[in-house]
Amino acid sequence: MEAKPKRSLRLFIRDNGVPIMFLALCGLGVVASGKPLGFLLQETIGRMARNSFIVLSLVVPIVAGLGLNFAIVLGAMAGQAGLIAVAEAKVTGLAGIFTAIAVSFPLALLLGWGAGSIMNKAKGREMIAGMILGFFMNGVYMLVFLFGAGTILPIKDPKMILPQGYGLRNTVDLQVIKWALDNLLKVRLGPVSLPLATFAATALLTWGISKLFSTKLGQDMRAAGQDMRIAEVAGIQVDRTRMVAMLISTVLAAIGQILFLQNIGTLNVYDSHGQTGTFAIAALLVGGATVTKATVGQALLGTFMFHLLFIVSPYAGQNLLGSAMVGEYFRAFVAYAVIAFSLALHSLQRGKMAIRR
Amino acid sequence: MAHEYLLEMRGVSKHYHGNYVLKGVDLKVKAGEILGLVGENGAGKSTLMNILFGMPVIHTTGGYEGEVRLAGETVRFANPGEALSAGIGMVHQEFMLLPGFSIAENIKLNREPLIPTTLSRFLGTRLSKVDMPRVRGDARRALDTIGLGIDEMLPVLGLPIGFMQFIEVAREVDKSGVRVLVFDEPTALLTESEAGQLLAALKRIASSGVAVIFISHRLEEVLTICDNITVLRDGEVVTTTPSAGATLTMIAELMVGRQTKRPPLGERTVEPSDDDIVLELYNLEVDMPGEEVRGVSLAVRRGEILGIGGLAGQGKVGLSNGIMGIFPARGSVKKDGLEIPLNRPGEAYKHGIAFLSEDRKGVGLILDRSIEYNISVVATLTKGDFLKRLPIGAAIRDRKTATAYAEGAIEDLDIRCTGPTQRLRHLSGGNQQKVCVARALALKPEVLLVSEPTRGIDVGAKEKILDLLTGMNRQQGVTIVLTSSELAELRRVCDRIAIIYDGRLVDILSPDDSNAKFGLAMAGKKVSEA
Numbered sequence: 001m002e003a004k005p006k007r008s009l010r011l012f013i014r015d016n017g018v019p020i021m022f023l024a025l026c027g028l029g030v031v032a033s034g035k036p037l038g039f040l041l042q043e044t045i046g047r048m049a050r051n052s053f054i055v056l057s058l059v060v061p062i063v064a065g066l067g068l069n070f071a072i073v074l075g076a077m078a079g080q081a082g083l084i085a086v087a088e089a090k091v092t093g094l095a096g097i098f099t100a101i102a103v104s105f106p107l108a109l110l111l112g113w114g115a116g117s118i119m120n121k122a123k124g125r126e127m128i129a130g131m132i133l134g135f136f137m138n139g140v141y142m143l144v145f146l147f148g149a150g151t152i153l154p155i156k157d158p159k160m161i162l163p164q165g166y167g168l169r170n171t172v173d174l175q176v177i178k179w180a181l182d183n184l185l186k187v188r189l190g191p192v193s194l195p196l197a198t199f200a201a202t203a204l205l206t207w208g209i210s211k212l213f214s215t216k217l218g219q220d221m222r223a224a225g226q227d228m229r230i231a232e233v234a235g236i237q238v239d240r241t242r243m244v245a246m247l248i249s250t251v252l253a254a255i256g257q258i259l260f261l262q263n264i265g266t267l268n269v270y271d272s273h274g275q276t277g278t279f280a281i282a283a284l285l286v287g288g289a290t291v292t293k294a295t296v297g298q299a300l301l302g303t304f305m306f307h308l309l310f311i312v313s314p315y316a317g318q319n320l321l322g323s324a325m326v327g328e329y330f331r332a333f334v335a336y337a338v339i340a341f342s343l344a345l346h347s348l349q350r351g352k353m354a355i356r357r
Numbered sequence: 358m359a360h361e362y363l364l365e366m367r368g369v370s371k372h373y374h375g376n377y378v379l380k381g382v383d384l385k386v387k388a389g390e391i392l393g394l395v396g397e398n399g400a401g402k403s404t405l406m407n408i409l410f411g412m413p414v415i416h417t418t419g420g421y422e423g424e425v426r427l428a429g430e431t432v433r434f435a436n437p438g439e440a441l442s443a444g445i446g447m448v449h450q451e452f453m454l455l456p457g458f459s460i461a462e463n464i465k466l467n468r469e470p471l472i473p474t475t476l477s478r479f480l481g482t483r484l485s486k487v488d489m490p491r492v493r494g495d496a497r498r499a500l501d502t503i504g505l506g507i508d509e510m511l512p513v514l515g516l517p518i519g520f521m522q523f524i525e526v527a528r529e530v531d532k533s534g535v536r537v538l539v540f541d542e543p544t545a546l547l548t549e550s551e552a553g554q555l556l557a558a559l560k561r562i563a564s565s566g567v568a569v570i571f572i573s574h575r576l577e578e579v580l581t582i583c584d585n586i587t588v589l590r591d592g593e594v595v596t597t598t599p600s601a602g603a604t605l606t607m608i609a610e611l612m613v614g615r616q617t618k619r620p621p622l623g624e625r626t627v628e629p630s631d632d633d634i635v636l637e638l639y640n641l642e643v644d645m646p647g648e649e650v651r652g653v654s655l656a657v658r659r660g661e662i663l664g665i666g667g668l669a670g671q672g673k674v675g676l677s678n679g680i681m682g683i684f685p686a687r688g689s690v691k692k693d694g695l696e697i698p699l700n701r702p703g704e705a706y707k708h709g710i711a712f713l714s715e716d717r718k719g720v721g722l723i724l725d726r727s728i729e730y731n732i733s734v735v736a737t738l739t740k741g742d743f744l745k746r747l748p749i750g751a752a753i754r755d756r757k758t759a760t761a762y763a764e765g766a767i768e769d770l771d772i773r774c775t776g777p778t779q780r781l782r783h784l785s786g787g788n789q790q791k792v793c794v795a796r797a798l799a800l801k802p803e804v805l806l807v808s809e810p811t812r813g814i815d816v817g818a819k820e821k822i823l824d825l826l827t828g829m830n831r832q833q834g835v836t837i838v839l840t841s842s843e844l845a846e847l848r849r850v851c852d853r854i855a856i857i858y859d860g861r862l863v864d865i866l867s868p869d870d871s872n873a874k875f876g877l878a879m880a881g882k883k884v885s886e887a
Contacts, residue, residue, distance in 0.1 A: 214486055215485060216471055216484070216485050220467070220483070
């Protein structure tokens with residue numbers, strides 16, 4: 001079993017091509033941006049704190065064989081619904097966060113159940129099904145808050161409702177819960193301030209997910225994720241296991257979105273969830289995850305690098321090419337490129353597997 | 358004991374859409390006994406086992422008739438899980454192993470020992486922790502029982518195939534309370550010494566009081582290891598006999614069945630002979646997964662119908678696919694002495710060879726296009742037929758001639774449809790197959806390779822297809838190479854039948870040769886050796 005170090009290094013590079021490339025890109029970006037490291041670290045850590053939770057919510061469905069869960073947008077919508085309720089009821093601080101979570105929880109379960117049922121009907125095409133489902137539910141979501149708010153939903157606050165008397169305004173101020181979690185336990189470390197409570201929540205989730213995989217349920221997920229048919233023959237209830245994975249993912253995404261927006265402080269009612277799925281998926285892939293394999297470590301590493309690149313690229317664009325816009329384009333380009341690359345790689349591997357059979 | 362037999366299946370019948378694949382089958386096994394279950398492909402072995410296991414495919418197609426008794430009690434399993442918990446285990450023909458799991462995890466798949474946790478007390482056992490040390494320990498013990506000294510923590514991915522089979526067996530051995538164990542072709546992929554080791558393990562398992570059902574095409578193994586042998590043919594039990602006193606020839610003969618008299622097929626002006634070879638294969642190897650060809654040399658006489666027979670998975674289907682360039686091939690194929698380049702689909706067509714694929718829907722037909730299009734497309738692509746020249750030097754499809762041709766074919770072949778523009782998707786399997794034949798005819802081939810032409814189509818259409826093929830052969834002198842899993846079909850229409858076993862040519866038989874000869878050849882034995 002002893003491999004020569006040289007060979008294992010090559011294998012290491014081959015197996016971790018995406019993260020290594022990204023590390024190099026980040027390094028170049030940091031140098032080109034000309035910004036002090038402390039500033040970059042502060043920015044990255046702030047974004048990482050608010051975004052890790054959502055990225056982590058993607059790990060479970062991948063392990064359970066559902067691929068990249070584009071349907072976490074549904075969870076994000078549920079989370080936003082919770083936040084809207086809190087903003088209307090003016091529940092402040094930590095209580096507001098928990099209320100938002102409590103409101104969004106049943107919604108996320110319901111949406112997750114719907115998504116899970118569809119995924120179980122669309123086996124092998126989960127990703128495209130999830131993506132389209134996201135688009136569809138976006139329509140439903142808009143309908144609810146454009147026409148339902150103020151008519152069916154008891155939202156009275158004139159600052160939230162459009163002048164016509166119904167429908168939510170574009171932005172909802174989340175001042176009531178802004179930084180409620182981030183500021184709970186903030187520690188300064190040299191030039192960097194750390195939102196410890198948010199990190200604690202992320203750490204708790206990380207721990208929880210790794211624990212989950214050591215349970216019977218986790219083992220079943222891993223089995224179903226590798227081969228549904230074999231798992232089925234072994235007596236594992238594949239559909240139920242997949243459903244549980246979707247429920248977990250959707251609920252976590254809802255909580256993740258709440259944590260995300262408590263950091264931002266304002267909710268773009270019709271827009272905030274738009275890119276949640278795509279960017280979280282890109283971040284996860286950057287960390288070295290694939291359509292069939294993901295770990296919490298990859299999620300955290302990916303979130304870090306993805307956001308670092310996001311921060312440095314406009315500055316780097318400004319310094320190198322005289323235009324921050326180039327950097328903006330570059331990061332959007334990178335986000336979609338990494339997803340496209342990963343999907344192409346996946347279908348290539350699947351093709352090979354099919355031929356082998 | 359009140360019941361003599363541990364497992365009894367009584368009068369079990371099963372039909373798929375009115376087509377009976379099992380007709381009143383009886384099967385009995387005692388505890389500690391090894392029962393051999395043999396039969397040709399399609400004899401009903403798999404269906405019988407699917408019933409035993411309560412596989413969903415049985416229930417979604419209307420269940421079965423008859424009864425299954427386990428230790429004297431009637432059972433009717435709704436799903437494989439129930440069968441498993443009742444103590445029925447199966448070592449599958451294909452490996453049911455997860456490549457990313459370790460050997461130990463695979464052995465204990467869905468039977469992991471658990472440690473309760475705080476959460477599991479409230480939210481159900483699925484949140485219990487998997488007891489990895491015990492998973493390892495149990496797996497180790499099972500592996501030791503069958504004599505396999507491999508590290509149980511290795512991932513299954515990349516293990517040699519022989520090992521995978523042993524892991525499958527270890528999994529079944531590990532199951533506590535297993536009473537009936539089914540082995541479906543367990544030695545098919547093993548080397549001889551591995552197979553010997555496996556059979557020894559199997560005997561050890563049986564002697565511990567487990568009833569073993571051993572399904573195999575390797576008749577010698579069945580004879581050496583089994584106490585009794587049940588022979589299935591066309592969904593019926595032909596006989597159940599103690600293996601002591603039975604001979605290879607006898608079992609082979611029973612498997613293949615009665616000699617059916619061949620109806621006369623029409624006269625030829627010139628009898629095919631070895632003096633006039635149209636197609637010559639030399640050491641052809643084809644890398645078709647599941648149907649590998651490992652070096653076949655064969656000469657096809659001009660004007661004959663040559664049958665290619667053998668059991669599924671032995672490589673007979675790979676042969677024509679290799680010639681046509683559909684799967685990677687090595688070796689040499691000559692048509693009229695001219696080398697046909699391999700691995701280039703289309704080349705064979707240019708040499709006047711046409712192909713009716715066994716994979717009708719996959720590579721054969723374009724289901725969402727019309728009958729007319731499907732019939733003419735290959736001739737257009739390879740020979741430039743059905744084209745209309747335009748003055749600018751290009752050509753477009755001449756729909757008129759194609760439609761006229763299709764109308765003729767519909768008439769001649771009796772394709773049941775609304776007209777040449779009907780989409781293929783809406784035709785029955787038999788009529789789709791007729792379209793395939795019509796398309797092959799449109800190529801005006803000298804040699805026609807036909808693969809499983811009657812698979813999955815009804816009896817009437819079957820007759821029509823066989824008539825068409827013999828008609829093409831007799832009237833137009835087309836040389837036909839007919840690959841089929843149905844021996845009866847081959848014996849009805851072929852001049853000679855080549856039997857493929859383990860990717861190699863065993864023997865070329867005459868259709869009038871004895872059943873025993875065929876049975877033995879299909880088990881890889883040339884008659885002179887037996």
